[in-house]
Amino acid sequence: MRTSAVIPVLVIDDASTARPLAEALVRGGLKVLEVTLRTPAALDAIREMKQVTGAIVGAGTVVSTDQFAQVMDAGAEFIVSPGLTERLGSVIVESGVPFLPGVASAGDIMRGYDLGLRHFKFFPAETSGGLRALKALAAPFHEAKFCPTGGISPATAPDWLGFDPVLCVGGSWVTPKGASMDEIEQLARGAVALPR
Numbered sequence: 001m002r003t004s005a006v007i008p009v010l011v012i013d014d015a016s017t018a019r020p021l022a023e024a025l026v027r028g029g030l031k032v033l034e035v036t037l038r039t040p041a042a043l044d045a046i047r048e049m050k051q052v053t054g055a056i057v058g059a060g061t062v063v064s065t066d067q068f069a070q071v072m073d074a075g076a077e078f079i080v081s082p083g084l085t086e087r088l089g090s091v092i093v094e095s096g097v098p099f100l101p102g103v104a105s106a107g108d109i110m111r112g113y114d115l116g117l118r119h120f121k122f123f124p125a126e127t128s129g130g131l132r133a134l135k136a137l138a139a140p141f142h143e144a145k146f147c148p149t150g151g152i153s154p155a156t157a158p159d160w161l162g163f164d165p166v167l168c169v170g171g172s173w174v175t176p177k178g179a180s181m182d183e184i185e186q187l188a189r190g191a192v193a194l195p196r
C-alpha cells in the first residue's frame, strides 16, 4: 500500500493484452497491479503480467477459497476482496499472503481486527459516504489503514490521499477502455504525480 499512491484496478478481457498493459503501467511508475477476477481472462492475465520486470501483481474480486487457490496457482502476490468474511479471511490470513479486504462499516473492521488485519480497502468508497464517512469510520480504529476504492478520480484522489490513514487509493481510471498503451503510460504518470 505504500509502494504507490494508486493501485490500478484492471478488468482484462483478452489475456494477450495483459503484458503490454503491465509494461505501460510499470513504465509510467505504477508497479502494484490489481487484476480483478471479473473476466475469464483474469487468471491468464495474472500469469502474463508476472513476466513483467518490476510488476507486483495481485488478484482482485476474490470472494471464495476456490478463487483464492486459483489465483495463488497463477502467481498472485496479494489478494483484494470486495468484502470480508471470517471463512475466506481466515484462510488467506493463515496463508500469510498480503490481503486487502473491503470494509464499509465498523463491524467489518472489527471482523478484520479479530483476524489480526489492520489494512483495509474502503469499498465502495464514494457511495459509502465518501471521505466524510471514512473519517468518521476510522476514528475509533487508530491502527487501521485504508485504500479507498470505487468512484475515485484524479480530481478526488488528492483529498483522499491527504487523510492520514489513507495509504493509497484504487481506481480503474488509469486504464480506460480503448486507450492506447501510450495514453495509459501517461495516465499512470499522472497517478504517480498525485499529491499525497
Ligand SMILES: O=C(O)C(=O)C[C@H](O)[C@H](O)COP(=O)(O)O
Residues within 6 Å of the ligand: 009, 036, 037, 038, 060, 061, 062, 080, 081, 082, 149, 150, 151, 152, 170, 171, 172, 173
Ligand atoms: O471488482 C472488485 O472487486 C473491485 O475491486 C471493484 C473495484 O475496486 C471498483 O469497481 C473500482 O472502482 P472504479 O474505480 O470506480 O471503477
